[in-house]
Amino acid sequence: MEFKARDYRAxxxxxxxxxxxxSSHPLCSSSSSSSSHTQDHVSVEFFDPLRGLSTEIMEPVEDVVVAEKHPASQPTSHLSTKEWTSFNKLLMQRFPVPKMISVSALSSKTIKGKKVIGELPAKTQLDELNDSEKSTEKGFKIVSQQDYIKRLHELKDEIMRSWRSDDRATSLKLSIKVAMLLMDTCxxxxxxxxxxxxxxxxxxxxxxxxxxxxxxxxxxxxxTKICTLSDDFEANSVCLEAKETCNNWFRKIASIHELLPRIYLELAIFPCWRFLRNDVIDNLMxxxxxxxxIADPLASAYCRFFLIHCAQKLPQRDAGHLVTCISDQKILLRQIVSMKETKYGNFLGDHKLLISLMEPTIEYTMRCIFKDPNQVADMIVRLELGKSPSELHGKVPWISIILHYLLKELPTEVVCSNALEILHLVDCSSDFSFDQYLNxxxxxxxxCEGIDQLNTVDAVIDEVIQAATKRKILDEYLKILDAYMDIILHYNMDRSLSSxxxxxxxxxxxxxxxxxELASLQSIVVKLVTHFDDMKYVFDLNYFVDILDVMHGSSRSIVCMHILTNATRNDRxxxxxxxKLLFDVAQSLHDNVDFSNTRQDDNQQAERLVARFVDKVDHGMELDRHLTFLVECRGAFSSMNDLKEILVHSSNLLAIRALREKKNNLNFIxxxxxxxxxxxxxxxSYARQLILYLETAEVSLFGGLISxxxxxxxxxxxxxQNVYLVDGLRKSNEDADGIVSLTRKLCSFMLLVPGNLEQGxxxxxxxxxxxxDSQSWITPKLRIRILCSLLSLSATFxxxxxxxxxxxEEVIGNDRLFLGDATYSQELRSLSRVILDNMVDIIPQEPSQVTRGKLALEACNCITSFYKVNxxxxxxxxxxxxxxxSCLGGGDKxxxxxxxxVHKHQLGENDY
Known part of the structure; x- marks a missing residue:
């Protein structure tokens, strides 16, 4: 058998x-009409999918969906209802509920009592509505949170069921029971x-x-339909019977003896006043x-909360009730923060807990006050903040917690135009209701939201630094500075930054x-790092490196990752x-991260950043210095396996650079x-080792280092061999394909390597x-693919x-080294014979009939391509x-x- 002769150049x-x-690249945007040219210079239209998306894909489909969900015909109160529902969900999540709940005897009757069916006796109703003080004297009862909530859901179902059966009196009485539960703040x-x-x-x-x-x-x-009331109907368009029904409801509710249930029930049906009067603002006030x-401060705060919610359902949007509500809250809170041993409801001495529970009601009230952008100026005046948005009073003390949510809702332009006055307002509003540093x-x-609108930057920052310096707690000091750091950096206030x-x-x-405190410090340092394009400016800042050295743990790691991210944006x-500084940063990151857990995204990101840093370092023509740097990296980042691959690639690159300089750099190589x-x-990974060994061997040949x-x-x-022995039994199909690919790579590299005279x-x-032959796990399909590669190598040899x-020039190929050598030719024929016999013997071992047929065709094509006909x-x-x-059938393509x-080959035609 003889291999075919080939002329590779031809x-x-x-x-x-x-x-x-x-004249230009066909994918370049400047190319005319995005056209490509064929060999006949015929212009054909061409769409590059990488250059842009079609207009159909860019169409904002989501807007259509949103429009369908929120048609323009919906009343504006719908948005308020959604906001109320969302706020309530967050409210329930904010305060964890204890498993066991202590309730008053009156509440216990509602929660543990029998279900009410039909109308309650008048005497029983009267006793339950008027006997709250006596029940309190009897002490408290314990119920589980689950039972309490379950009973409330049952009451809701009973009210709905009674209403549907036209028993509205029972629905009302059950609703009164529910409202009375809100009197209990135990x-x-x-x-x-x-x-x-x-x-x-x-x-x-x-x-x-x-x-x-x-x-x-x-x-x-x-x-019979009498009329249709529009959304903005007036009371004179309502018939007498409907008004009488409405009056009847309000009279029944007005007969409730207890104040709090009476208020809640009237607020629940408060929008019905519109059937009786056109102007209901007086009723609201x-x-x-x-x-x-209402004496209990918690109960009164949440009652105002519900009033504001119900008022949102009215078409009139006068904010007088909101201003009065916040003023009442202010008076109540002022009493709480000024008196040390005062009993407020069930709160004896624990005023901070009381205020934290009242906090959501203040937040919602402020949100409603500044909901309408057109009324901001009017609200500022009515809240006695100032004469107008541009003339605020900065010396009138406010309750700290109310001030916080006022500041949160104030428009950005108002805050920016009155920055000093607002800072003075914060300075003189200091009480335990809310931490002043948060204001x-x-x-x-x-x-920072309106950072370009500031016109008194120096005075503002000086005021802030003075206020921060007064804080004895480090975390409060850092949190204040963190909030203003973007302003300092934006206006290049180097003096303030240094201080x-x-x-x-x-x-x-x-x-x-x-x-x-580390978290606050981390935020400040990250802002510094990300602000400057050149890390040299950051490292030159006084005390920056010293501050970085003090940091530790995850905060230091996060800062180090930001430093490396910023530093590696440049080309070199x-x-x-x-x-040297970045090396220390990378080493610190390496030492703080647990690389044994390779599944964590942070670990992978850290390794990528260190690898990018190593790759970006460039010592120019000082190749020896760069190799020394790689040696230091290998020792410093010993846990980063992916980085070691980059170090090997970098070392090979250095060797290639030395070769291109054409100097006597053999020792360096x-x-x-x-x-x-x-x-x-x-x-x-043995597979990765194999790739790197082949790459390094190639560099060695380029340098003439055959040994x-x-x-x-x-x-x-x-x-x-280790890939076969250690990983073979666990290999998936994809991994097995990788092994075949590595084997083929080794075969193709063998053409460059002079034959070993001692080993053959x-x-x-x-x-x-x-x-x-030694690996039983290798399937016939994989064996055939590798044997075809070996046969191709033999044919090329x-x-x-x-x-x-x-x-x-000192590396001589086998075609020149062994040309005409009989021993070489005999060894090659012997090898190719063994390969060919193995191919023929292995194919019948394939269990799958279809695969066996395809392997036979693959082997046939390979043999026909490389051997002369005999x-x-x-x-x-x-x-x-x-x-x-026999395996595929005669119709297989x-x-x-x-x-x-094969037929053409046997006829002696040129197959190439």
Whole structure:
């Protein structure tokens, strides 16, 4: 058997496409009409999918969906209802509910009592409405949170069921029972949850009453439609019967003895006043005044909360009730914060808990006050903040917690135009209701929103630094400065920045830094790092490096990642001082991260950043210095396996650069190869080791270091054997394909390597063949693919001239080294014979019939491509074709194309 002779240069010329000169790249945006040119210079329209998206894809489909969900015809109160629902969900999540709840005896009757069916006796109703004081004297009862909430849901269902059965009196009485539960503030943390569940029932009752009265106004008793009320109807368009029904509801509610249930029930049906009067503002203010009679501060705060919610349903949007409500809250809070041992409801001495529970009601009230942008100026005047948005009073003290939510809702332009006055307002409003430093922080956040609108920056920052310096707690000091750091950086206030960094470092040296303080410090440092484009400016800041050294733990790691991210944005890092500082930062990041857990995204990000840093460092023409840097990196970042690969690539790149300079750098190249020989075994993946060994061997050949190349190839063979032995049984199909690919890469590289005179020119192909025979897990399909590669290598070894050679003049290819050598030719024929026999023997071992047929065709194509026609080759190919026909059938397209190919080959036509 004899291999076909090939002329690789002639083949390249035949198969190369004709090249046409163009003025610009066909994918470039400047190319005319995005057209490409064929060989005949015919312009055809061309769409580049990488350049842009079609208009159909860019259409904002989501806007259409939103429009369908929120049609323009919906009443504006719908948005208020959604906001109320969302706020209530957050309210329930904000205060964890205890598992066991202590309730008064009166509440216990409602929660644990029998379900009410039908109308309650009048005497029982009277006793339950008027006996709250006696029940309190009897002490408290304990119920589970689950039972309490379950009973509320049952009451809601009973109210709905009674209403549907036209028993509206029972629905009202049950609703009164629910409202009376809101008098009980025994377990304060449960009260917000109780409020949400109870007011949900109140809203349901209000909606049912509204619908009933509206039906009375629009339909007669026999179902005949009288009229249709518009959304903005007036009271004079409502019929007398509907008004009488409405009056009846309000009278029944007015007969409730207890104040708080009476207020809640009237508020629930409050929108129904529209059936009686056109202007209901006076009634609303009457309700505001009634709430002043509720002694318990928590109950009164949440009652105002519900009033504001119900007022949102009215078409008139006068904000007088909101201003009065916040004023009443201010008076109540002023009493709470000024008196030390005063009992407020169930709160004796625990005023902070009381205020924290009242906080959501203040937040919602302020949100409603500034909901309408057109009324901001009017609200500022009515709240006695100032004469107008541009003339605020900065010396009138406010309750700190109310001021906080006022600042949160004030428009950004108002805060920016009155920054100093607002800071003075914060300064003189200091009480335990809310931490003052959070108000300074809030002002800073608002100013950052309109950072370009500030016109008194220096005075503002001086005021803030003075206020921050007065804070004795480090975390409060840092949080205030953090809020204003963007302003300082935006306006390049170097003097202020230097002063701040100096004091931060001084405080850090004198205190033990807590986790909260580290988080605040982290935010400040990250803002510094991300502001500057050049890390040199950051490292040159006084005390910056010192502050970084004080940081530890996850905060330091996060800062280090931001530093490396910013530093590696540039094309190269060549400043030796910056390289040293960044090296320390990267080493700190490496030491703080647990790389044993490779699944964490933070670990992967840290390794990528360190790798980018190493890749960006450039010592210019000082190649020795850069190799030393790589050695230091290998020692400093020993846990980063992916980085070790980059170090090997970088070392090979250095060797190539030394070769291109064409100086006597042989010792340096040897140093690079030695570095790789030490580094590669530290990488846990044998497959990756194999790739790096081949890459380094190629560099060795380029440098003319044949002995080094032989040693690296031996190491590569060991890696290939370890891949087979250690990982073979666990390999997936994808991994197995990777092994085949690596084996093929090794085969293609063998054309560059001069044959080993001691071990024989075919030493490595024989070794690969031996590995195949020793591994039982390798499937016939994989064996055939590798054997085809070995056969292709053998066919190329048989040529008088190889398709490619090593570029070094001292590295002589086997085509020149063994040309005409009989021993070499005999060894090659022997190897190819073994390969061919293995191919023929392995195919029948494939259990899958279809796969067996395709393997036979693949082997047939390979043999036909490389061997000259003779009887033996024809016989082998015929047997393979028979196997393929029996497995695939005569109509298979792959089979037909192979038959045609073999036929042409047997006729002696040129197959290339």
């Amino acid at each position: 083949e390249e010329e035949i198969h190369s496409l004709t090249r046409v000169s163009v 377990v304060a943390q449960f009260y917000p949850t109780l409020f949400v569940l109870a007011t949900d029932i109140m809203d349901m009752l209000g909606d049912m009453v509204w619908v009933r009265i509206r039906e009375k106004a629009e339909f007669a008793d026999d179902g 009457r309700m505001v005044m009634m709430i002043r009679g 300074y922080k809030m002002v800073g956040l608002k100013l 701040i960094l100096s004091e931060i470092f001084e405080r850090l040296c004198n205190e033990v830094v807590t986790e909260d 890092i060549d400043d030796l001082t910056i390289v 040897k140093s690079c190869i030695t570095f790789n020989e030490v580094t590669i075994p530290c990488i846990p 080094h190349s032989d040693g690296l190839l031996d190491s590569a063979l060991c890696c290939l 020119a075919m030493y490595i192909p024989k070794s690969i063949l031996s590995l195949l 048989a040529q008088n001239e190889f398709p490619y050679h090593a570029i070094h 009887d033996e080759i024809s016989s082998i190919c015929s047997k393979l074709m028979e196997t393929a026909i 792959y089979l037909q194309s192979t038959i045609n190919f």
